[in-house]
Amino acid sequence: MFVQKLIECLGKDKVSRSETELFRHSHDESFHKAVEPDVVCFPESREEIEAILEIAREYKIPVTPYGVGSGLEGQAIPIKKGISINFSNMNQVVHFSPEDLLITVQPGITRMELNKVVNRHGLMFPIDPGADATIGGMVANNASGTTAVRYGSMRDQLLDLEVVLADGTVIHTGSHAKKSSSGYHLTGLFAGSEGTLGIITEITLRLHGIPEHTLAARCTFDTPEEGAKAAKTVLLSGIPVMRMELVDAESISQVNSYGGYQFPVNHSLFFEFAGTKGAVEEEAKVTEQLMRELGCGNWEAASGSKERAELWKARHEMAYAYRHIKGMANTGADVCVPISRLPELVVYARQLIDESGLTGGVLGHVGDGNFHTMIIYDPKVPGEKEKAEYTNEALALKAIEVGGTCTGEHGVGLGKMKFQEAEHGNAVIIMKQMKKMLDPEGLLNPGKIFLMD
Known part of the structure; x- marks a missing residue:
């Protein structure tokens, strides 16, 4: 009916x-x-x-x-x-004001479609989760990605959301002003709510100028701990990197097999610097000096777009290298920890994978303390799935224990529900009360984030 x-x-x-x-x-x-x-x-x-x-x-x-x-x-x-x-048919630009560095879009537009519109005006939307996700989905999960070390997450890019609540009420959560001290921060509440509190129908975003010059670099270390410590050193030195990614040796080996490449099989740090030409070249020079003092090898740098793409190819293709192995399933963790605890957590993640006996790697956006594990297993072999899931669970609980979170950017959904009380304690009660107030019938994306009583 x-x-x-x-x-x-x-x-x-x-x-x-x-x-x-x-x-x-x-x-x-x-x-x-x-x-x-x-x-x-x-x-x-x-x-x-x-x-x-x-x-x-x-x-x-x-x-x-x-x-x-x-x-x-x-x-x-x-x-x-x-x-x-x-939302594929709700993919229009509603309002674009280049002079105000903002744009209002419907939720179905993807980040690449959005950048096609704004790039010709010398502007960009910087959040890059890897996939060409919709802006609405990125807001709902508070996505971030490789540029988070400089620009933060989706929540940091939002000025206003138009939301239809479960009872049909339409609200706006902000304005076109760059900041406000007026009222509760409802924009932040709906960003990351995964469609459980309301349906987002319009999104007003901050835009940024396209940097004049970009330079990429890559170097290697003998252990993942050395790579993580090097990343921490860059941050403590105040170098404003655009991207900083860690990929362990096992993952480099995996992507070499996947793409037929010859990248040095060692624990690797990838960098991208962006800004004025003089500043970028100086930042890269200082970073190279720091890395060499910390014992790096295989330092390579490139400023041409083709050469930059080649340097970053191993990082960009990593997910596909793991996920597209015939007959194998995959899973992975997505934790974020305080920068000071990053080296120890990276080492712990590597130990968990090695102890499981499964094939997997450690990689991620170490510039903001967020990293991932990718583990592949044969679903037909008894016990392999359980080993993979145990590795994810142990890493998530360890991240929470040291003051971090079970998910830095992928969201809670179904997979991270089990960690919500451990991470948030009594705050989960408040979250459930918000859910019940805004969606008393429990009709909006039920069964996600946490189970209602």
Whole structure:
């Protein structure tokens, strides 16, 4: 009955129950079990989102937002079935003000589509999670990525959100001003809420000028601990790196096999410097000197776009090198810790993988204390999945123990629910109260972040 009502409200071209669409919206890139929704809707406006939620309330049907399915913790999986909302038709620029360094977009536009619009004005949107994710999905999961060491996360780029609440109320959480001391910080509340508190329909973002000059560099160390300590030294020296990534030797070996490359098989630090030409060259020179004093080898630097891409190729292809091995499944952790504890946690992660006997690597955005593990296992071999999951769990708990978090950028979804009380304590009670106040029927992406009582 509710499907027919959706068709009457939206039109049959915006409502689908085809096997292809139901399957596409049943999973993301995580290892979590796929669940097909009852129906998929493709709205084009806020008003159509309001109509979908009105029908959901009337028939008590769960609603799960879906971007491009690039999530890694199951946020877009409709575990209670119901309606999956696909935002691909809500991909328009609503307002663009280059002189104010801001843009308002619908949630379905992807970060690459957004940058095509703003780059021609000498501006850029800097957050880069790797995948060409939708801006709405990036807000919902508070994504960050390789540039977080300079620009922070999605939460730091937001000026205003337009949100439709479960009861149909439409709110704006901010303004076009660069800062405000007025009222509660609702923008920060909805960023990272994973579609559990409301449906985001417009997003106003900060933009940044494209740097005049960019230079990339790479060097190697004999141990992952030395690489992590070197990254910490760069930060303590006040060098404003654009990107700083650690990739361990096992991962370099993996990407060499995947792409037929000949990168030095050692623990590697990747850098990118951006700004005025003189400043960039000086920053790279100082960094090289620091790295050599710390015993690095194989220092390489390049400023041409093609050469920079070659230097970074090992890092950019890392996820594919692990995830696309025929017959194998993969999983991984995503922790973030205080910079002072980074070296010890990187060493601990490597030890956990080695003790498991599985193939895996340590890599990540060490400039902000965030790093990942990638572990592959054969789902047909008894015990391998359990070993991989134990490694993830032990690392997450260790990160929390030293004052960090179980997830730096992938979000909670299904995979990190078990760590919420350990990390947040009594604050989880407040979070559940917020959820119940804004979504009393529990219709918005139910079963994510934490289980309601």
